[in-house]
Amino acid sequence: MLDEALRLEDVYLSTSELSGTPFSVPRAVNYFENIKASQNNEDRPLIAGANLTLKLGETICIGGPSGKGKSAILRLIAGLARPLKGHIYYFGEYIPAERLTALEVAKRQVGYVLQNAALISNLRVIDNIALPLRYHRVGTEAEIQKKVNMAMDLMRVRNFATMFPHQLSVGMQKRVAIARSWAMDPKLLLMDEPTAGLDNYNRRNLLPLIDNMRTMFKTSIIIVTHDLMIAKELDCNLVFLNDKKLTEPHSFDYWLHSDNEISKDQFRDLQANSNYF
């Protein structure tokens, strides 16, 4: 249990949780309302009985067809959606559903890169990256500046430091978002489609960075992606979201050469020229 970064036990998630997180309403109200709603009518859950165990320093990729709730799982782990049932453990610590908020999860150093980078649009790139550091006062201004510069160098956005997010392309925004998460020194990093919108060159630059993060900082990473080659290049396990459940984690090669339903759907074109691999 102690060497686990994350554990999901029999988690249920209803579709109504995805309509947004109303920060105006005290979360306790939602919680008791949800219980009442789930007792009264038959809610169609988006995810039913998902189990996942992530060791410290491990990287896992979640794949699957679009629209099946891959991003919803990340929202759930980040605390933006609340499970109807089930238990979530962060670093061996159980947070009950009524206390599971994004702020509570963020206290445990869980970083989250959203699908649309979600940079604060009235701040420049440099201030966007420095914002959480300044808010949490992780050091003096000089230390923060050093850290921000390092993050910008890593993601190659130093040249755009004084630009506003709307002046950047989608891929660049994503790199800034990853830099923002990296600067916070997360112990568990959730990435939603990190390579979507990146060209081949930057994708090849991003992957070693992710690799460095897990080897140097022992960061546990969950990547939701359609780009299944990431799993091969990072040499990490793949999990598929199938039939409202998460499958067992297996390596890329296992999935490629097995002949079950999921592999046929997801690896058809790869299997066709599998002698290439």
Place this chain on the structure above:
Amino acid sequence: MEEKRLKNWQKMTPVGRIFHSLGIFILKRKMGQLFALFFRTIASLFASNHNFRNDSRNIILQTFFTGIEIFPPLFTVATLFGTVTIIEVISLTGKMGMSDFVGNLMVVALIRELGPILTAFLIAGRTGSSLTTYIGGMVINSEVDALATMGINPIRYLVMPSVIGGTIATIIMNIIFSSSAIGAGFLVTKGIIFITGNAPNVQITWSYLSAEILKALTLPDFVFAIVKPLVFGIIITTNACYQALNIQRDIRQVPKATSRSVITSFLYVVLADVVLSAFYLISYMQNLSMMI
């Protein structure tokens, strides 16, 4: 496991259950949520990792944003409104032979009632709506979600500076409204008299007007000149932020929430004004009996 937790929740003592259901009953109501948001805003000021320099910078920025943006329309409205009130009051009291009450009427109309109300309406229309669209846009772009996942409390980062800065700006703007309604209103009245050759048939000098108004001012007027805009500012900004944070992820909800924020702000401001004016009821009665 779930069944067990449910049972635990239901296994409260009768007193605890009463408090629980009362709390849920209140917090399910819109008014309860508004109050909860306000109290959470105040509580977030004292959060463990408070950063005084950042906070005060945000608050001052918001104050200037509210104040400077609202000043031109507010000044125009105050001046014209003051002109109308001065001309009406002077000519009316002259006709009815109640010239002693010029100051009282001016104070009641401009400083007590319409000054704070009109300031609040202007601020609700300008700042309230812009706050709702600004925070609503952030909600739609999931920037608020991103803030929360970075451990930044959205209530502290977005709502708290807006509420405090907006309230300070409302207080300052109310004072500016009252003074410019009387001062600039007097000048415009003089100008009208000069241009039209005293068509409204108003005899007025600054010494007369200021002496009458100063005579009519009492201590509660000064207190309420602060308390009323304070309450109105809190109502407007909290309501605007509440409506914005309530938006579900649908772009059509932003304009709806904006209009809802402005209209409900008007309603709450008038309601609060009625409640606050209950203090004046006694003195109104005395004035009425004196007049009769």
